[in-house]
Amino acid sequence: MKVLITAGPTREPIDPVRFLGNRSSGRMGYALAEACVHAGHEVLLVSGPCELDVPGHVDFIPVETAADMFEAVRRHLGRMDAAVFAAAVADYRPARPADRKIKKQAETLTLELVRNPDILGSARGEFGFRGTLVGFAAETESLEANARDKLRRKGCDLVIANDVSRPGLGFESDRNRVLLVYPDHSEALPEDDKHQLAHKIVREIEGLRSGASKAP
Ligand code: PMT
Numbered sequence: 202m203k204v205l206i207t208a209g210p211t212r213e214p215i216d217p218v219r220f221l222g223n224r225s226s227g228r229m230g231y232a233l234a235e236a237c238v239h240a241g242h243e244v245l246l247v248s249g250p251c252e253l254d255v256p257g258h259v260d261f262i263p264v265e266t267a268a269d270m271f272e273a274v275r276r277h278l279g280r281m282d283a284a285v286f287a288a289a290v291a292d293y294r295p296a297r298p299a300d301r302k303i304k305k306q307a308e309t310l311t312l313e314l315v316r317n318p319d320i321l322g323s324a325r326g327e328f329g330f331r332g333t334l335v336g337f338a339a340e341t342e343s344l345e346a347n348a349r350d351k352l353r354r355k356g357c358d359l360v361i362a363n364d365v366s367r368p369g370l371g372f373e374s375d376r377n378r379v380l381l382v383y384p385d386h387s388e389a390l391p392e393d394d395k396h397q398l399a400h401k402i403v404r405e406i407e408g409l410r411s412g413a414s415k416a417p
Contacts, residue, residue, distance in 0.1 A: 202410060204237050205281045206230050207274065207288035207320065209249035211267045215312065216299035223289045224372040227251030228395050229337075230287035234259050236399035240407070245281070247273045249288060267291050267317035274320050275328055283333040283406055286321045287361075289372070293317060325356035333409050335359045335402075338382075341366040348382040358409050359383055361402060381405060 208230020212220040227248060234246045235256045244259040247270055255261045262277075264270045267290045278284060293314035303310070324330040336357045338348040341364070348362035362380040365371040370378055370392065378392040379402075390401055 202282035202407075203243045203245070203280060204406075205245045205247065205274065205278060205284040206234050206237070207247045207270060207284075207286045207290075208234070209251040210289050211249045211270060211291045211317075212265050213267065213291045213294035213317070214298040215295050216301065216303045218302050221291055221293075221295065221314075223291065225249070225251075225289035226373045227253050228373075228375065229377060229399070230285075231256055232395040232399035233285055233287060233402060235396065236403045239400070240403050242403075245277055247277075247288075249290075267294065267320070271318045271320050271323070275323075278324065278328050278330050281330070281332055283335065283410065284324060284330065285335040285402075285406070286324075287337050288320075289339065290320060291317055319355075321357070322355045333358050333406060335361065335406060338362040339365045339371065344380060345382060345387055348380065349387075352382055352384065359405065 209227035210223045210225040212222050214220050231253050234244045237244045238258045246259045247262045249264055262273045264273055294317050296313040296315045321336045324334055334357045336351055336355055338351050338360050340347045344362050344364050348360045352360040360382045362382055363371045363377055370376055375394055377395050377398055379390050381388045
């Protein structure tokens with residue numbers, strides 16, 4: 202199958218030298234890209250700025266901002282069989298990035314932020330994607346309920362929920378613990394290395410493609 206994967210953080214410019222970012226290292230998304238290639242799938246990896254080596258045998262589109270990522274996904278999603286959105290996309294960006302470096306003057310500085318486009322949320326509607334749609338949910342509370350709400354609202358086949366309040370797991374870590382949330386059931390995977398988890402997740406996506414339901 203052809204799989205599009207988003208990975209890493211986005212950077213939303215404040216001025217030419219500063220940005221709003223987040224703690225995503227890209228490891229989860231890159232591990233998924235490697236696991237897909239290993240399983241014989243074609244991968245397009247759309248990635249925010251990461252310090253990782255680009256996995257071999259993937260098509261790669263580097264992006265900076267949520268708007269760049271939105272545009273890359275919009276352009277390529279139509280020819281994909283599956284899409285996995287592992288990127289940590291900024292929900293907001295500075296309304297008016299400064300052309301020049303902001304000088305230190307007043308004691309306080311207020312930044313006005315505006316909403317970024319929801320890339321995952323645009324897949325079914327605006328982009329008309331009919332393939333297998335897999336989102337992530339990074340939550341600090343009500344993990345399953347929030348993930349199930351995302352699954353429904355965004356028309357996903359599967360949401361991979363991770364509790365990002367646990368130290369040593371999720372963001373910036375080699376390890377993760379995820380809950381697979383399907384429309385009709387959920388399944389917890391034990392804590393593991395992101396590469397091991399990625400292989401399991403790829404097998405779940407292959408199961409979805411072949412119509413194999415693991416519902417109890
Ligand atoms: O990169 P690592 O250090 O390995 O960390 C992995 C991870 C914690 C970043 C990853 O496992 C993860 O949870 N990724 C999703 C992070 C996130 O932004 O979650 P969210 O609950 O805010 O977003 C929900 C979903 O919508 C995600 O699939 C996200 O990619 C997508 N989204 C969000 C906002 C937006 N504007 N566009 C989107 O497509």
